[in-house]
Every structure is written in C-alpha cells, then in structure tokens.
Amino acid sequence: MSQPHYFIPELLSPAGNLDKLKTAILYGANAVYCAGQDYGLRAAADNFTREQLSEGVAFAHAHGARVYVVLNGFLHDEDLKDLGDFVSYLKSIQVDAVIVSDPGVALLVAKHGPLELHVSTQASVLNLQGVLAWKELGAKRVVLGREVTIQDAGALGRRSEVEMELFVHGAMCMAYSGHCVISNYTQGRDSNRGGCAHSCRFSYDIQFEDQSKKVSHFMSSKDLEGLEALVYFIKEGIQSLKIEGRMKSLLYAASTTRIYRQALDYWKEHGSFEAAPWSEWESELRKLPHRDSTTASLLAPAAADSVYDQEEHLDSPWLMAAVVLESSPEGGLLIDCRHGFMAHAHLELLPFRGQAIRLDTTRILAADFESIEKTKPASLVRLPHEPRALKGQVIRLFRGEA
Numbered sequence: 001m002s003q004p005h006y007f008i009p010e011l012l013s014p015a016g017n018l019d020k021l022k023t024a025i026l027y028g029a030n031a032v033y034c035a036g037q038d039y040g041l042r043a044a045a046d047n048f049t050r051e052q053l054s055e056g057v058a059f060a061h062a063h064g065a066r067v068y069v070v071l072n073g074f075l076h077d078e079d080l081k082d083l084g085d086f087v088s089y090l091k092s093i094q095v096d097a098v099i100v101s102d103p104g105v106a107l108l109v110a111k112h113g114p115l116e117l118h119v120s121t122q123a124s125v126l127n128l129q130g131v132l133a134w135k136e137l138g139a140k141r142v143v144l145g146r147e148v149t150i151q152d153a154g155a156l157g158r159r160s161e162v163e164m165e166l167f168v169h170g171a172m173c174m175a176y177s178g179h180c181v182i183s184n185y186t187q188g189r190d191s192n193r194g195g196c197a198h199s200c201r202f203s204y205d206i207q208f209e210d211q212s213k214k215v216s217h218f219m220s221s222k223d224l225e226g227l228e229a230l231v232y233f234i235k236e237g238i239q240s241l242k243i244e245g246r247m248k249s250l251l252y253a254a255s256t257t258r259i260y261r262q263a264l265d266y267w268k269e270h271g272s273f274e275a276a277p278w279s280e281w282e283s284e285l286r287k288l289p290h291r292d293s294t295t296a297s298l299l300a301p302a303a304a305d306s307v308y309d310q311e312e313h314l315d316s317p318w319l320m321a322a323v324v325l326e327s328s329p330e331g332g333l334l335i336d337c338r339h340g341f342m343a344h345a346h347l348e349l350l351p352f353r354g355q356a357i358r359l360d361t362t363r364i365l366a367a368d369f370e371s372i373e374k375t376k377p378a379s380l381v382r383l384p385h386e387p388r389a390l391k392g393q394v395i396r397l398f399r400g401e402a
Contacts, residue, residue, distance in 0.1 A: 006235060011243075011264060012030065012033060012241060013257045015034040023250055027350075028352065034048055036069060038073075039071045053095070058093075072099050072123075091113045091115055121145055124179065131162050143165040150236050157238070168224070168233065168260065170248075171221075204219070220309065221296075222294040223292070225294070225295070230273070249320050252288055258352070259285055287318045289316045318396045321338060325380070327391075333383040333386050346358070350396065360383060360384040366381060
C-alpha cells in the first residue's frame, strides 16, 4: 500500500545578520526571519540596515527562499512614528512577510504595505477565537504560543484555514510565550522591547519555610529539540517549522538548518522515518553548545522535567573556524578565518548535504601562498585543495574535550 501524501513543512531559520541569512539559505532554509534596526525583540543582535535587508532579500529570492522581517516588539506611540515609512520600504524591496504581535502594527502594515502578515508567538495565540480574530486583521499565518501542542496546532489550522507555524528547535523562555519582565526589574532592560538580559538563566538563592536554603537555576528551561517530533509536524500539516537563534553563531545557523533539512528531505524521499539515521543527526546537534533537550509542549504539556538546573554545562568542543571562499586545484582551499588554528588542527567541512569532511591541515598558506604555522581571525588563508568544498560552506574546529 502506498504512503499517503503529506505536505513537507517550510524550514524557517534565524538570520541575525547578513552572513547568517546567506548561510542558512545555502544550507537549506526555505525561509529566514530577521530584523531591521528597530521594532524587533533582539536589540543586542547585529540586525540589518536597509541596504543589508535589500541585499538579503535579493539573495534569498535568487535561491528560491523567502524573507520575513520581525516587527514584534511591544511598541509605544513614539515608536510608531517612522514605522509606516519602514513598512513602505520593506514593500519596495519585496520582503515576503512581516511578523507582528500588536493589532495596531497590523493595521499600519495594511495601510503602508500591504505585506503578508504573520502573527508572532509574542501575541500568545492559543485558541481558535484568537486565530480567527487575527485572520480578520489579515493574518495569513499564526506563530502559535509555545504552550500549544502539535496536535492542537493542526486542529487550529484546519478549523481556521490559517497557516500554523511552531518552533521546532532552540532556546526556550520560562515565561508565557516570552512575556517576561524579570530583566526589567533586575537590570532595567525590557525583554519585550528587545533588551532581555536572560535573568531566568541566573542562579537564585531559594529560602524555604523551614529556613533551609538552596541555590538553583529553577527558572531556566531546557532547550527545545523537536527532531523526534517531525513526523507529528508533518502529519498534522504544520506549514512552517521555526528554529530559534538569531543571536547565535554562524555555525549554529549552518548546523541546525543542515540537520533539519536532511531530516525533512529524508521524509520527502522515503515517506517515513523508519530507517532514518537519528543517532547521526542527534550527534551533529550535540556538537553545538546546548543545554539538555526537551520537546517542551510539542507532544504534551511541559512539566517539571523541562527545567534545566545546570547552567554551567553549555560548552562544546567544536568552534566556528572559517567560511569557504573558493576552492581550486591551483589555489587550494581559500577560507575566511573566524578563529585561529595551528597546522595539523582537526578541521571539518560541513557540506550543504551529506556528512562532515575532515580537511587536510598539514600545510597552511597565507593568501599570498607564504607558508604559516598559525592563522588569525579575520585573515584569509589557504589549505590543500578539497574538491568537494563549495563557496559559503562552514568549517568547524575541534579543540578537544569540553
């Protein structure tokens, strides 16, 4: 009996800057989300100038991908005076959608765009009436609150005929859909206006009624990993799977996108995950800095076992080393170094598809072909030719046990 046909969800990756946008798309993202200099929730990220947004959209469209711009900060009246002009600019460069959390912002987008409207998880949409209310405001897609299960999301999508998007991977916030104000009180930084200090990750002294004390990270969530839940996303018809992490590294953008792309492509080819290389995929995700993982509320409401109480164990023995610029038999492998390394270092090339490739580092040359023993960040160097290397691929460095 043939397998039923299922829609393969869009893979939506984070783009904290232009480099990450291009990297995520090259590694298989169907779409990326990013921010301009204002209106988003990641003020500490590099974010995009108007010129960078224009270049990013052009690059994405040339590679068959889409760009969504976040306008989901909690905005006051003074924040709105230039928003109409920014929306008009986004329209002019053909941004594919904007992500909003405020009905007032949605109305401004309709007036000055219009642009395709997606509703941010910050809006905490958890029920059918909420989805339908946003549909009346023109929303094509809702990024549901993280408290909703995949099964509930599928039902909401079918009943409302609105696209559903859920987070599939990345850091989690202990507060309801991220509506946290702890950093407002501890450091005067408004998490809902782009200034989150991640106060939930700190250790706190807890004093109990019997006067005993405990030091704990009791508000820190484990990281979301929805790899094992992909079959449910697919069968419930969830349109988009979102990877968190606009402030994370280029290596993170490449690695997470690469693995989830491989998994979705595996289903597309085989129609099941029956013989899928789960251990290989999970091993690759473990090579990134991470907390313990949880499926949060994707399969059932999150419980106490989703709390992560060991914030000191976040390291990884792998570092971002370089990006491939070109490769030829005559010039070797020309790379843009992001981290210094010595000759004979353990470097691995991450291809856009397939397993990592160990690189030959027996000889390192400067860009002018002069022999060197050690590289420096922000320098161009040459390694022996690797015929499988392509421009834009990421190279990671193994630095030993974490």
